[in-house]
Amino acid sequence: MAVDTPKPLVLSNARVIDPARKLDAPGSVIIADGTILAAGPEAANQGSPYGADIIDCAGAIACPGLVDMCVSVGEPGAEHRETLASASDAAAAGGVTTICTMPETDPIIDDPALVDFILRRARDTATVHVHPLAALTKGLRGEEMTEIGLLKEAGAVAFTNGHKSVRNAQVMRRMLTYARDFDALVIHHTEDPDLAGGVMNAGLNASWKGLSGVPREAEIIMIERDLRLVGMSKGKYHANLISTSDSADAVRAGKKRGLDITAGVSINHLTTNENDIGPYRTFFKMSPPLRDEDDRQAMISALADGTIDIIVSNHDPQDVETKRHPWAEAEDGAIGLETLLAAALRLYHGEQIDLVRLLAAMTCNPASRLGLDAGTLASGAPADVIVFDPDRPWILEKSAIKSRSKNSPFEDARFSGRVLRTVVAGKTVFDRG
Amino acid sequence: MISMSDTAPHRISPFPHRHLLGIEGLQPQDILGLLDRAEEAVEVSRQVEKRKSVLSGRTQINLFFEASTRTQSSFELAGKRLGADVMNMAVSQSSVKKGETLIDTAATLNAMHPDLLVVRHHAAGAVHLLARKVGCSVVNAGDGPHEHPTQALLDALTIRRHKGKIARLTVAICGDIAHSRVARSNIILLNALGARVRVIAPSTLLPGGIDKMGVEVFRDMREGLRDADIVMMLRLQRERMNGAFIPSVREYYRYYGLDQEKLGYARDDALVMHPGPMNRGVEIDPAIADGPQSLIREQVEMGVAVRMAVLEALAAHLPNHH
Numbered sequence: 072m073a074v075d076t077p078k079p080l081v082l083s084n085a086r087v088i089d090p091a092r093k094l095d096a097p098g099s100v101i102i103a104d105g106t107i108l109a110a111g112p113e114a115a116n117q118g119s120p121y122g123a124d125i126i127d128c129a130g131a132i133a134c135p136g137l138v139d140m141c142v143s144v145g146e147p148g149a150e151h152r153e154t155l156a157s158a159s160d161a162a163a164a165g166g167v168t169t170i171c172t173m174p175e176t177d178p179i180i181d182d183p184a185l186v187d188f189i190l191r192r193a194r195d196t197a198t199v200h201v202h203p204l205a206a207l208t209k210g211l212r213g214e215e216m217t218e219i220g221l222l223k224e225a226g227a228v229a230f231t232n233g234h235k236s237v238r239n240a241q242v243m244r245r246m247l248t249y250a251r252d253f254d255a256l257v258i259h260h261t262e263d264p265d266l267a268g269g270v271m272n273a274g275l276n277a278s279w280k281g282l283s284g285v286p287r288e289a290e291i292i293m294i295e296r297d298l299r300l301v302g303m304s305k306g307k308y309h310a311n312l313i314s315t316s317d318s319a320d321a322v323r324a325g326k327k328r329g330l331d332i333t334a335g336v337s338i339n340h341l342t343t344n345e346n347d348i349g350p351y352r353t354f355f356k357m358s359p360p361l362r363d364e365d366d367r368q369a370m371i372s373a374l375a376d377g378t379i380d381i382i383v384s385n386h387d388p389q390d391v392e393t394k395r396h397p398w399a400e401a402e403d404g405a406i407g408l409e410t411l412l413a414a415a416l417r418l419y420h421g422e423q424i425d426l427v428r429l430l431a432a433m434t435c436n437p438a439s440r441l442g443l444d445a446g447t448l449a450s451g452a453p454a455d456v457i458v459f460d461p462d463r464p465w466i467l468e469k470s471a472i473k474s475r476s477k478n479s480p481f482e483d484a485r486f487s488g489r490v491l492r493t494v495v496a497g498k499t500v501f502d503r504g
Numbered sequence: 505m506i507s508m509s510d511t512a513p514h515r516i517s518p519f520p521h522r523h524l525l526g527i528e529g530l531q532p533q534d535i536l537g538l539l540d541r542a543e544e545a546v547e548v549s550r551q552v553e554k555r556k557s558v559l560s561g562r563t564q565i566n567l568f569f570e571a572s573t574r575t576q577s578s579f580e581l582a583g584k585r586l587g588a589d590v591m592n593m594a595v596s597q598s599s600v601k602k603g604e605t606l607i608d609t610a611a612t613l614n615a616m617h618p619d620l621l622v623v624r625h626h627a628a629g630a631v632h633l634l635a636r637k638v639g640c641s642v643v644n645a646g647d648g649p650h651e652h653p654t655q656a657l658l659d660a661l662t663i664r665r666h667k668g669k670i671a672r673l674t675v676a677i678c679g680d681i682a683h684s685r686v687a688r689s690n691i692i693l694l695n696a697l698g699a700r701v702r703v704i705a706p707s708t709l710l711p712g713g714i715d716k717m718g719v720e721v722f723r724d725m726r727e728g729l730r731d732a733d734i735v736m737m738l739r740l741q742r743e744r745m746n747g748a749f750i751p752s753v754r755e756y757y758r759y760y761g762l763d764q765e766k767l768g769y770a771r772d773d774a775l776v777m778h779p780g781p782m783n784r785g786v787e788i789d790p791a792i793a794d795g796p797q798s799l800i801r802e803q804v805e806m807g808v809a810v811r812m813a814v815l816e817a818l819a820a821h822l823p824n825h826h
Contacts, residue, residue, distance in 0.1 A: 277712065278714065278717065279717070280629065281629075281685060282650075391607075395605065395606075397625065397629050400627055
């Protein structure tokens with residue numbers, strides 16, 4: 072990140088949305104010294120700071136930059152798929168100003184020195200904020216706990232076993248218990264590894280395709296187990312990627328019992344379903360697998376009623392070498408940073424969720440769960456702001472993808488809503504012009 | 505050599521697809537057209553002079569990622585009887601072990617300008633993937649547990665020649681439905697032609713959602729065989745099972761092996777089929793396999809005819825076809 076202080080900036084004539092303050096009103100955003108001076112109707116009546124660049128937003132939305140807490144990057148170890156620099160370019164173009172990197176790199180981020188490495192590389196090469204998530208267990212093997220305290224001191228914002236569940240309930244219980252002493256958040260992938268041996272959602276669709284299925288119960292059983300362990304340990308827990316109506320029910324019930332839990336969903340599970348796989352299109356292969364339309368609708372309802380707190384891109388760059396295989400042999404994962412907001416806006420345009428709640432799930436909710444100073448336009452907050460036109464139509468062309476990997480399930484998809492400008496710490500890092 | 509003109513199938517409508525990737529997506533008239541063509545191929549194959557020239561000068565590559573003596577030789581013979589230059593490539597031993605991907609193999613083969621590619625692969629969808637990457641016509645010779653369209657076609661041809669029709673026959677498919685591409689292709693084809701399809705298997709060998717796949721489901725073999733016209737046995741594919749689906753072979757044979765007593769529940773004129781290779785004494789009593797109700801050897805003959813029909817039908821889509 073640049074050390075020089077950027078010029079003051081005024082985003083005028085905007086529809087200012089700040090979900091953290093439940094604000095949605097015409098106004099301006101005034102930025103100086105990399106922080107928000109004022110944002111909203113009151114800001115429209117204030118003068119501009121001396122020497123400010125004044126941008127007329129022409130009625131477009133100004134809101135906090137998105138916080139994406141589940142992003143896989145190929146650095147270190149698979150830089151041909153994605154670097155921190157290329158991921159941050161993709162993020163900026165998609166309106167994401169903070170990314171949390173998954174620890175499933177080579178080497179795995181299970182040592183404080185590696186957390187430090189990510190932070191230094193990000194400082195030198197990335198244009199958006201980067202916060203590492205550290206491994207919950209050594210080597211992500213699900214056996215021995217990592218140095219939660221030292222990793223947190225080094226800058227890890229939460230702990231996760233990546234896209235693998237901790238199979239052993241006793242290990243998971245101890246992790247939750249130990250992490251509690253450091254007020255550390257445990258982010259878990261909820262799929263029973265034995266039941267989840269298949270390669271797509273179990274059911275008729277998989278049967279006709281001749282593919283082995285991952286039953287919904289693989290997820291439901293794991294999440295129900297985890298919530299019992301959270302109850303025992305009084306830990307702080309986030310179910311990273313839920314995909315079934317029963318998982319949402321379990322989370323709903325757990326919250327009612329007063330557990331310190333939150334739940335996330337990937338944008339893919341909100342906007343696509345197993346029918347999109349078509350003739351074995353591996354860009355739609357992911358973990359958990361895409362479910363049926365009923366479960367997709369249940370995810371949207373759970374987001375609308377607050378059961379699901381957070382939307383993530385689950386950005387996972389894969390290249391031809393890992394994707395262009397027969398379905399069962401292809402890797403899981405889809406990129407999503409550049410399309411996160413545009414895809415999410417489909418739910419708003421479909422009148423399935425109001426815009427403030429939708430944006431909360433990608434701004435203040437993840438920021439507050441992770442304890443980050445981000446995701447709001449309150450005075451004094453870091454000036455991470457995006458401007459987007461919620462109605463501008465566009466088509467995702469493969470050649471325009473900024474990510475180094477092109478495995479987008481939205482290739483050639485039509486969207487309404489496009490990011491025009493992305494500001495990180497007061498500096499414009501992306502401008503569609 | 506029989507000239508093109510005397511065998512040109514005037515009454516058979518052209519096959520509208522460039523590839524044969526599965527039975528799914530075929531219209532009943534497509535299927536019937538292939539069966540009619542195959543009838544002609546049976547006649548050709550029974551003559552002393554068996555060669556036609558419809559694929560003369562064309563190159564057919566049989567690309568088998570999974571060993572199969574029977575299907576591969578059937579396709580080889582079919583291609584040769586139509587005059588094609590046929591090359592067999594067994595890939596499992598060579599390139600894959602060197603880390604070459606399916607797409608690399610496809611690109612390599614494509615550079616050799618084949619006209620027809622016959623592919624077997626252990627993974628569902630692999631043949632679809634390959635078909636998107638090559639410039640020639642592709643025939644699916646079995647992709648994992650997904651489809652095996654020429655097997656279903658040869659089964660239908662065999663049935664039709666004996667029963668005169670497919671519609672309204674009761675066909676019972678018995679065995680490892682969950683892992684069987686033969687079962688999937690047959691379920692689709694038999695339904696398309698109006699047969700009543702039953703499946704008989706222990707629940708662990710039935711795929712999820714089987715009750716919505718257009719079949720009647722039976723766990724009891726005697727009930728499932730009652731008044732059946734056709735009994736289609738499947739190979740118990742032990743090599744595909746990575747878990748314990750059945751406790752033992754002897755228990756399986758007791759409940760799901762086809763013996764005289766169980767066959768007695770089917771119609772007296774019921775016919776017995778098996779795609780091969782058989783596990784005698786595992787899924788079928790050897791006396792039935794070699795007995796008067798068995799069509800198993802005839803299925804092999806029909807296999808060559810059906811594959812000739814498919815290759816000939818696809819030839820119409822090759823460039824410069826007359």
